Amino acid sequence: MNIKDFLKENIDIGGWVEALVDWILVNLQPVLDGISDVIGFLSNGFEDILRGAPPELMALILVALAWWRVSWRFGLFAAVSMLLLFGMGLWAETMSTLALVLSASVVALVLGLPVGVAMARSDKVEAAVRPLLDLMQTMPPFVYLIPAAIFFGLGKVPGTIATVVFAMPPAVRLTNLGIRQVSREHVEAGLAFGCTERQLLWKVQLPLAMPSIMAGINQTIMLALSMVVIASMIGAGGLGNTVLTGIQRLNVGLGFEGGLGVVILAILLDRITQSFGERRGSGGLGGFLRKLIGRG
Amino acid sequence: MTDKIVVENLYKIFGPDPGEAFDLMDQGLDKDTIFERTGNTVGVKDANFAIQEGEVFVIMGLSGSGKSTMVRLLNRLIEPTRGSVKVDGHDVTKMSRKELIELRRRDMSMVFQSFALLPHRTVLENTAFGLEISGADRAKRDERALSALETVGLKSNANSYPSELSGGMQQRVGLARALATDPSILLMDEAFSALDPLIRTEMQDELISLQQEKARTVVFISHDLDEAMRIGDRIAIMQGGEVVQVGTPEEIVTNPANDYVRSFFYGVDVSQVFSAGDIARRDAVTVIERPGVDVNSALQQLKRATSDAAVILDKNQKYLGMISVDSLMEAMKGEGETRYAEAFLKDIETAGKDMPLTDVLSMVAAARWPVPVVDEDGRYLGVISRKALLETLDRTG
Numbered sequence: 001m002n003i004k005d006f007l008k009e010n011i012d013i014g015g016w017v018e019a020l021v022d023w024i025l026v027n028l029q030p031v032l033d034g035i036s037d038v039i040g041f042l043s044n045g046f047e048d049i050l051r052g053a054p055p056e057l058m059a060l061i062l063v064a065l066a067w068w069r070v071s072w073r074f075g076l077f078a079a080v081s082m083l084l085l086f087g088m089g090l091w092a093e094t095m096s097t098l099a100l101v102l103s104a105s106v107v108a109l110v111l112g113l114p115v116g117v118a119m120a121r122s123d124k125v126e127a128a129v130r131p132l133l134d135l136m137q138t139m140p141p142f143v144y145l146i147p148a149a150i151f152f153g154l155g156k157v158p159g160t161i162a163t164v165v166f167a168m169p170p171a172v173r174l175t176n177l178g179i180r181q182v183s184r185e186h187v188e189a190g191l192a193f194g195c196t197e198r199q200l201l202w203k204v205q206l207p208l209a210m211p212s213i214m215a216g217i218n219q220t221i222m223l224a225l226s227m228v229v230i231a232s233m234i235g236a237g238g239l240g241n242t243v244l245t246g247i248q249r250l251n252v253g254l255g256f257e258g259g260l261g262v263v264i265l266a267i268l269l270d271r272i273t274q275s276f277g278e279r280r281g282s283g284g285l286g287g288f289l290r291k292l293i294g295r296g
Numbered sequence: 297m298t299d300k301i302v303v304e305n306l307y308k309i310f311g312p313d314p315g316e317a318f319d320l321m322d323q324g325l326d327k328d329t330i331f332e333r334t335g336n337t338v339g340v341k342d343a344n345f346a347i348q349e350g351e352v353f354v355i356m357g358l359s360g361s362g363k364s365t366m367v368r369l370l371n372r373l374i375e376p377t378r379g380s381v382k383v384d385g386h387d388v389t390k391m392s393r394k395e396l397i398e399l400r401r402r403d404m405s406m407v408f409q410s411f412a413l414l415p416h417r418t419v420l421e422n423t424a425f426g427l428e429i430s431g432a433d434r435a436k437r438d439e440r441a442l443s444a445l446e447t448v449g450l451k452s453n454a455n456s457y458p459s460e461l462s463g464g465m466q467q468r469v470g471l472a473r474a475l476a477t478d479p480s481i482l483l484m485d486e487a488f489s490a491l492d493p494l495i496r497t498e499m500q501d502e503l504i505s506l507q508q509e510k511a512r513t514v515v516f517i518s519h520d521l522d523e524a525m526r527i528g529d530r531i532a533i534m535q536g537g538e539v540v541q542v543g544t545p546e547e548i549v550t551n552p553a554n555d556y557v558r559s560f561f562y563g564v565d566v567s568q569v570f571s572a573g574d575i576a577r578r579d580a581v582t583v584i585e586r587p588g589v590d591v592n593s594a595l596q597q598l599k600r601a602t603s604d605a606a607v608i609l610d611k612n613q614k615y616l617g618m619i620s621v622d623s624l625m626e627a628m629k630g631e632g633e634t635r636y637a638e639a640f641l642k643d644i645e646t647a648g649k650d651m652p653l654t655d656v657l658s659m660v661a662a663a664r665w666p667v668p669v670v671d672e673d674g675r676y677l678g679v680i681s682r683k684a685l686l687e688t689l690d691r692t693g
Contacts, residue, residue: 183410183412185408185409185410185412186412186414188368188373188406188408188412189406189408189412191373191400192371192373192400192404192405192406192483193400193401193405193406193425193426193429193473193477194397194398194399194400194401194402194426194429194430195397195429196397199429203414203425203428203429204414207414207416208414208415208416210416
C-alpha cells in the first residue's frame with residue numbers, strides 16, 4: 001500500500017466534521033435551542049419594527065438620517081432611492097434585508113468587540129484567534145450555510161447565524177488593531193497616573209481606538225449585507241430572495257431589481273455608518289460612544 | 297536636606313536572558329558586546345544616586361544612554377531587573393500592584409515628551425484625569441484641576457480640546473495634569489524637548505518659578521545641556537546605561553569625569569553656567585592696608601610681581617580699591633604721608649559673585665584693569681582678567 005492510499009484511508013476530514021456535527025446535534029441540542037431563541041427574538045424584533053412601521057415614515061426617517069449625517073445632496077440621493085424601491089415594489093424585501101443585516105451586525109459586534117479587546121491585551125489570545133479569523137474570512141461563505149441549516153433548520157435564524165460568522169472578523173481585527181495602535185506614551189500616561197488595567201482600557205485605550213473600531217463596525221455591516229443574497233439560499237428571505245428567484249428563472253429584470261435594492265441599501269448604510277466614525281469634535285455616534293465610555 | 301529618592305545598585309536588562317547578561321557584565325564586557333553575544337540590551341547598569349527633597353535633579357545623556365529607562369524605573373513603568381528604588385524609604389521595586397497604584401496616584405506624576413493628552417477630553421477633563429482615576433468626586437476634581445490650570449495660565453482654555461491648542465499650551469496642560477494631584481515628585485521625560493526654543497525657555501522659567509512657590513522633587517530627563525544647566529540643581533550624566541557623574545552644574549563643567557561628559561560642553565553657552573564668583577582668581581597682587589606700613593612696600597610688591605595693579609584690602613579682607621604703579625607714584629608726589637585712597641584708580645567697578653558671566657563679559661571687555669569680584673559682604677574674592685576670562689571660555693567652549 002502506498003502512502004497516498006494510506007493517507008486517503010486514514011485522513012477523513014469530511015467524515016470528522018460530519019461526526020462533530022452529529023455529536024453537537026445529539027449532545028448540545030439545548031444550547032442550539034437557546035442560541036436559536038435569542039437570534040430569533042432579535043431578528044424577528046428588528047423585522048417587526050422595520051416592516052411594521054408605515055413605509056412612508058420609515059422612508060422619511062432614512063432620508064432625514066442621510067441628510068443630517070452626511071449632506072443634503074446625500075439626503076436627495078436617499079429620497080430618490082426610496083422612490084425607486086417603492087417603484088420596484090421591493091419595500092418589504094428591503095426592510096427584511098435591513099432587519100437581517102442589523103440583527104446579524106448586533107450579534108457580530110456583541111461577540112466580536114470583546115474578542116478584539118482580549119486579542120489586544122494578550123499576544124497569546126491574538127496568536128490563537130488570528131488563524132481562526134483567517135479561516136472565517138477565506139472559507140467560501142456558502143459553506144456556512146450547511147451547518148447553519150443542519151443546526152437551525154431553514155429561515156431567518158440560520159441566515160442570521162451564517163451572516164454573523166462571515167461578518168464578524170473585521171470588527172475583531174480592527175478593535176484589536178485600534179487598541180494596539182494607541183501610542184506607548186498614552187498608555188504610559190494612563191499607568192503613570194495610577195490607572196488600573198480596567199481604567200486604562202475604558203478611559204484611555206478604547207476612546208483612542210474608537211476611529212478604528214468604528215471602521216470595523218462599518219466593515220462588519222457591509223459584509224453582513226454582502227452575505228444576504230447567499231443567506232437567502234437557506235430561506236433568509238428579503239432582497240436576496242428576489243435575486244435568487246431571478247437566477248432560478250433566468251429573469252434578468254427581476255435579478256437586476258433585487259441587485260439594485262442591495263446596492264442602494266449598501267450605499268446608504270456605508271455612508272451613514274461611516275459618518276459616525278468620523279471625528280467631528282464631540283458629535284456623532286463615535287463621539288457619543290467615546291463620551292459614554294471615556295468619562296465618569 | 298533629606299533624601300527623597302534613593303537608587304541603589306539598579307539594573308535593567310531588556311531581553312530573553314538577563315542572567316546571561318549579568319555574567320558577561322561581571323566579566324567587564326560592554327553593552328554592545330553583551331548585545332551581540334546574548335541578544336540582551338543593558339538599559340541601566342548599576343545606578344547609584346540619591347535625589348534630595350525639593351531639588352530639580354536632571355538626568356542627562358544622549359539617546360540610548362538609558363535616561364528614559366531610568367525615569368521609568370522610578371515609578372516602575374518598567375520593571376527593574378535588580379536593585380532598589382526607595383521613595384521616602386519605601387522600596388518601589390517590592391511594592392504590590394495596589395501599593396504601586398497608590399504611589400502613582402498620590403506621590404508621583406509624570407509629564408511626557410509628546411504631551412500624551414487624551415484628544416477626546418477637554419483641557420479641564422485632561423487636567424482632572426489623575427483625580428478622576430483616584431476616584432475624587434466631580435466637584436472636587438474640577439476645582440483642583442481649575443486651580444492647576446490657573447497655575448500654568450490656561451484657566452480660560454479649560455473647555456477647549458487639546459487639538460485646538462499650540463504645542464506649548466498642550467504641554468502646559470500636561471504640566472497642569474501632573475500638578476493637579478499635588479504630588480511630591482514630578483517626573484518629566486524630555487518634557488520640553490518637543491517645543492520650539494523660545495517656548496522651551498519660557499517653560500523652563502515657568503518650572504523654576506513653580507519650584508520657588510512650592511519646591512517639589514523634580515526628576516527631569518533631558519538631552520540638552522543648556523536646559524540641564526538652566527534648571528538643574530544637580531545633574532546626573534548617563535552613558536551607555538551607566539551613571540558616570542553626579543554633581544552640580546558647576547562641578548560637572550569644571551571637573552568633567554571623562555571625555556563623554558566633556559563632549560557635552562562643546563557648543564554649550566558657558567556664560568549661562570558660570571557666575572563671576574566661579575572664575576574669579578586670586579592672582580592679583582593684594583595689599584592689606586595697615587596703619588604704619590608705608591605705601592612703598594606696595595610699590596616694591598608690584599615691582600617684584602611685575603604686575604601693574606594691586607588690590608587694596610582692609611584687615612577683614614574687605615575690598616577697598618585698586619591702585620596701579622602709575623597712580624601710586626603720582627600720589628606719592630604729593631605732600632605728607634601718602635594714603636592708598638589717594639591713589640585709587642577711578643572708574644573701577646566691582647562684580648558681585650553671583651553676576652552671570654554674560655554681564656561680566658561686557659564689564660571685562662570695557663575695563664582697562666582686571667575686574668575685582670566681591671561677595672555680599674564686600675569681601676574680596678579675586679579678580680577676573682581678560683586673559684583668565686578667555687581661558688575659561690576656551691576651556692569649555
